[in-house]
Amino acid sequence: MESTSHRKGRLNQALDELSLDVPTALLVVVSSSLVAVLDVVPTVQALVGLPVLLFLPGYALLLALFPAGSSGNPGEGPSFGRFEWQPDLGLTERFALAFGMSVALLPVVGLALLWAGVGLNAAPVLLALSAIIVGGLAVGEVRRRRLPEGERFHVPIRRWYADVVRSFDQSSRVDSLLNVALAFAVLLAVASLSYALVAPGTGESYSSLSLLTRDADGEFVAADYPEELTVGEQTELFVSVENAEGEATSYTLVAELQRVERVNGETTVVERQVLGSRTETVGDGETWQARHIFAPELTGEDLRLTYFLYEGDAPAEPSTDTAYRSAYVWLTVTEEPTEDTAASDDAA
Numbered sequence: 001m002e003s004t005s006h007r008k009g010r011l012n013q014a015l016d017e018l019s020l021d022v023p024t025a026l027l028v029v030v031s032s033s034l035v036a037v038l039d040v041v042p043t044v045q046a047l048v049g050l051p052v053l054l055f056l057p058g059y060a061l062l063l064a065l066f067p068a069g070s071s072g073n074p075g076e077g078p079s080f081g082r083f084e085w086q087p088d089l090g091l092t093e094r095f096a097l098a099f100g101m102s103v104a105l106l107p108v109v110g111l112a113l114l115w116a117g118v119g120l121n122a123a124p125v126l127l128a129l130s131a132i133i134v135g136g137l138a139v140g141e142v143r144r145r146r147l148p149e150g151e152r153f154h155v156p157i158r159r160w161y162a163d164v165v166r167s168f169d170q171s172s173r174v175d176s177l178l179n180v181a182l183a184f185a186v187l188l189a190v191a192s193l194s195y196a197l198v199a200p201g202t203g204e205s206y207s208s209l210s211l212l213t214r215d216a217d218g219e220f221v222a223a224d225y226p227e228e229l230t231v232g233e234q235t236e237l238f239v240s241v242e243n244a245e246g247e248a249t250s251y252t253l254v255a256e257l258q259r260v261e262r263v264n265g266e267t268t269v270v271e272r273q274v275l276g277s278r279t280e281t282v283g284d285g286e287t288w289q290a291r292h293i294f295a296p297e298l299t300g301e302d303l304r305l306t307y308f309l310y311e312g313d314a315p316a317e318p319s320t321d322t323a324y325r326s327a328y329v330w331l332t333v334t335e336e337p338t339e340d341t342a343a344s345d346d347a348a
Contacts, residue, residue, distance in 0.1 A: 021063070021155050022137050025056050029130050049126075057129055058101030060136025062094055067144035069153035091155070105132065205245045209309045209325035212238040212289075220289075225329045229296055230336050236293045239307055243282040250281045251288070252314040257296050257331070258304045269319070273298050275305075277314065296333045303331045 032052045066089055089097070109128050110120055118124045144152045212220040226235050243249050255275040260267050275294040282288045296303070308314065308323040320326045 021059075022141050025060065025133060025137055028052065028056065029133055033126065033130065052126065052129055052133070053106065054102050055095075055098055056102070056133045057105050057136070058098035058103075059094075060133045060140065061101055061105075062089070062098055063140030063153070064136045064143065065140075067140050067153055068147055068151050089153075094153075105129075207245060207249065207251070207309065207311070207325060208240075208242040209307065209327050210240045210242075211307065211327050211329065212240055214238065226331065228332045228334070230334050231297060231299060232295050232336065234293055234295050236291060237305075239290045239292055241280075241282060241288040241290075241309060243284055243286055243288070246284055248281055248283045250279065250312055252277060252279045252310045252312065253290065254308045254310070254314050254318045255292060255294065256306050256308070256318070257294075257298050257333075258306055259298055259300060260302075260304050271298060272317075279313075296331065299333045299335055301332045303333055304328050305331050 028048065028051050031048045035048050069089075109125065109132075113120060113124055113128060210222060211225065212222055213224050215221050215224065220238060220240075225237070229235055239253060239255075241251055241253070243251075254277040257273040257275055258269045259271040261270050262268075273296065276292065278290060280288050280290070292307075306320070306326060306328040308318040308320070309325040310318070310322075311324050315322055
């Protein structure tokens with residue numbers, strides 16, 4: 001019957017013969033393409049997509065340029081007798097250069113896509129980086145296979161695996177628990193960093209409210225607002241609400257015609273006419289445009305037609321202090337001429 005140590009030795013030898021960097025990188029590229037198409041949580045998108053942006057392009061190019069391993073890496077022989085220059089790249093140096101080269105490649109890829117007229121959408125950027133990764137890995141693997149086995153660059157899976165197994169074979173369980181805690185801390189740190197990079201910041205969340213009219217060509221413009229109306233005259237305005245909160249948001253829109261007084265620099269509402277309210281749930285990145293038809297009943301000069309926007313429900317008496325957003329225009333509303341007044345004007 002095969003002993004445990006003999007089985008471990010065979011497993012270590014099998015792992016040592018594998019070059020897992022190429023299939024692992026290709027798996028990440030395929031996974032990033034899938035999560036880009038599917039609607040998954042941002043943390044998963046970051047965990048899969050960040051290597052494609054910040055590590056794998058540089059790693060693939062380094063493998064294509066320098067397929068030989070470092071003379072200081074365990075299990076990798078020196079490149080004596082070879083006349084071509086090969087830098088002594090250890091794992092740390094290679095990983096650091098891979099990150100730097102990937103960051104340097106991003107603006108180059110962006111400029112190339114802009115020059116080609118493709119644009120900087122997620123799909124073409126991901127496709128371009130994937131092409132660089134696949135091409136670099138293919139060339140690097142071919143060049144690596146042409147080298148003697150002792151001179152090839154490889155990730156020391158055998159040594160890492162042996163270190164992990166040896167740590168759990170220790171008589172003290174404290175070392176094993178510390179190793180598990182360290183691995184969990186590393187995974188938690190990577191997940192937290194990835195979420196922080198892709199989660200929308202609170203400073204970037206906002207909603208915008210604007211009042212629009214329609215010009216002679218039927219286009220919506222932020223101009224030509226009504227200035228003088230008569231009592232009961234129906235008028236229309238268009239209200240536009242843009243949601244950039246990072247999530248679907250329920251809004252309440254309230255319209256009022258207000259008579260205000262200014263005392264000591266403060267504006268006080270002394271009379272108000274509610275012109276209507278409406279609640280709508282707007283998806284993130286979407287714009288809600290509502291047509292509002294109203295007929296004023298208050299009369300006077302400098303009446304304030306105000307629109308209040310609230311997240312959620314609106315209070316009984318909305319104000320610019322409590323509203324999330326507000327917009328207004330000034331109106332003058334006059335009484336309709338009576339029949340006697342119109343007859344006297346005609347006689348004159």
